[in-house]
Structures are given as structure tokens and as C-alpha cells.
Amino acid sequence: MFTPNAYGLFAMPTLETERLILRRIAMRDAKDIFAYSQDPEVARHVLWAAQKSIGEARDYCRFMMRRYRNDEPSSWGIIEKRTDRLVGTIGYMDYSEDNATVEVGYSLARWLWNGGYMTEALSRVIAYTFEAMDINRIEAQHELTNPSSGRVMEKCGMRREGVLRQRLYNKGKFVDVALYAVLREDYEGNRRYD
Numbered sequence: 001m002f003t004p005n006a007y008g009l010f011a012m013p014t015l016e017t018e019r020l021i022l023r024r025i026a027m028r029d030a031k032d033i034f035a036y037s038q039d040p041e042v043a044r045h046v047l048w049a050a051q052k053s054i055g056e057a058r059d060y061c062r063f064m065m066r067r068y069r070n071d072e073p074s075s076w077g078i079i080e081k082r083t084d085r086l087v088g089t090i091g092y093m094d095y096s097e098d099n100a101t102v103e104v105g106y107s108l109a110r111w112l113w114n115g116g117y118m119t120e121a122l123s124r125v126i127a128y129t130f131e132a133m134d135i136n137r138i139e140a141q142h143e144l145t146n147p148s149s150g151r152v153m154e155k156c157g158m159r160r161e162g163v164l165r166q167r168l169y170n171k172g173k174f175v176d177v178a179l180y181a182v183l184r185e186d187y188e189g190n191r192r193y194d
Contacts (some may be wrong), residue, residue: 010071010092015128017120022076022090025064029077030057032086036109045146046107047170078108078121087112090121100136102129113148122156130187137184141177143170153180157190 015022025033034057036042043050051057067074075091088108095102104125108118122140129135140158142149150160158180166174 009095009133010068010074011132012068012074012076012091013128013132015076015124017124019081020117020121020124021079021081022121022124023079024068025061025075025077025086025089027058027061027065029086030054030061033057033060033077033089035085036087036111037107039110041110042107044171045143045149046105047168049171073102075105076125078106078117080112080117088118088121090118090125095135100134101139102133102135102137103139103141104129105140118152119155122152126156126158126182126187130184135184137181139179139181141167141179143168144176144178150178150180156182157186158182159186 012024014024031054034051034054037048037051037057037060040050051060064074073092073095075089077086078088078090079085080087088106090106091104093103093105104122106118106122126138129138138158140149140153141164142153144163154160159182161179161181163176163178165176167177168175
């Protein structure tokens, strides 16, 4: 049931929305990545710590480039068209070949929060995933203390399926997360009414 597309499962082609370009991360992005990922508020609800040096941002770029080469679950850099700066990431955190499922995750520079940017990016990734990949289910999760992320998921057609108690260990403690998902049949059903 689960088959790669012609370019490998995680080809990560450039995608576009009204205000954003989603593209593969390159070494030239390290400065922009560090600019937003050093913010403790941005790092508070993700599984990485706020970066302390440009070297950490370079390491992340190299890590992501290896994942592209190996056709592994990867992230796009989110480029704001107006400034041509990388302002976040969005992509695949994990996948299950047997179950045709991917998990998506994202982060965004704090100066763009509450502007609809992540909703725009996530909607585009969901559309790409169902239209170009043999995936049946897209999942995402957020810490219960970050309900704004859940609102983004809901705006993109994902449904809250429940709470997973102490599912993740983050920043020195176990945290509860809400699990959301959208199925291919949900996506195709909603497209009929566009």
C-alpha cells in the first residue's frame, strides 16, 4: 500500500503559498535559523533547546541535508517571501511504512506568531502529502500547554483524537500532548466542497 514516489518518498520539492516558499534547507540558512531558534519562547514547546551559537544552526543544516540525501523524514525551511528570510521549519518527524502514516511538526519565528503563517504552511504540506505521496494518515501533536498549535491543526482540517499522558520528555519533565490527525478520506471529502 505504501510506495515512494518517483523521486523517493521524502523528495521535499519546493512548495509555495501566497506568502511563503517551503524549500530544502541549505547551509546559507544557518544565520536565519539561529536568529529565530535562539529564542527560548520558540524552543519552549519543541523537543530541541534554544540554540546558543551559529555553530548549532550550522549543525542542524548539515543534519537536514544528510536526511535529504538519505531520503529520510525531513523538514522544509519556511521562507517569508516579503523578506526572503528563513523564518521556521515544517516537515516530517516520523513515518510508518506499514501504516502509511506520517507525523508532521513545525516551528516558527516568534515575530510571525498569530499571523496565519503556520496555518498557511501546514495546509500546503497536508495538500502536498496527500496529492503526491501514498499516505493515508497525517498526525501531529502539541503539548497541552501550547493550545495555539492545536488551533493551527484544527484550521487545517485535523481532528483532535485525544490526550496522551506524559508521552514526551521535554525540558526535564514528562509532558502530556494532544494528538491530532487528518485522513486521506477527510482531505478528499473536504476538497469536494472547495
